Amino acid sequence: MKKVLGIISTILFFIGLASYIAMFFGNDNFLLGGVIVSAIGLILAFFAGKGVYKRIGLIGNAIFIIVAFIFPLIVTTFFWNKP
Template identity: 45%
Template sequence: MKKVFSIASFFIFIIGLVFYVLALLGKDTFLLPSVITALVGFLAGLFGEKTIHRKIGMFGNGLLLVVGLLLPFVVTTFFWNKP
């Protein structure tokens, strides 16, 4: 069962990456699904077996979470606070 979570984390990362690229190309409706899939993929990676798929999935999903959630929060809070 743990191996399934590792492989699922990897494939969810690929799906989240596609959604994020679509969001960067102007389709704003894909930003929320990319963050949600990245969160699900990261959680699946936490419970997965320690393989290369888990490492790639956790790193990629973590990177999508940082770029999709943490970076915009920091920029809008500290640098872009004036209209």
């Protein structure tokens, strides 16, 4: 059962990655869906069994959330604000 969670987490990473790539082609509606899917994939990766799928799920989904959500939040909050 834990291996299945790792596989699902990896699949969710690739879905999030595909939605992020689709965002570059002009459809910004996919970004929120990609972040939500990657957050679910990250949570599932924590409960997955040891193996390559767990590592792909953890690292991939974490990097995706950092690049698509955390980094823009920090930049817009601290660097692009006007007094």
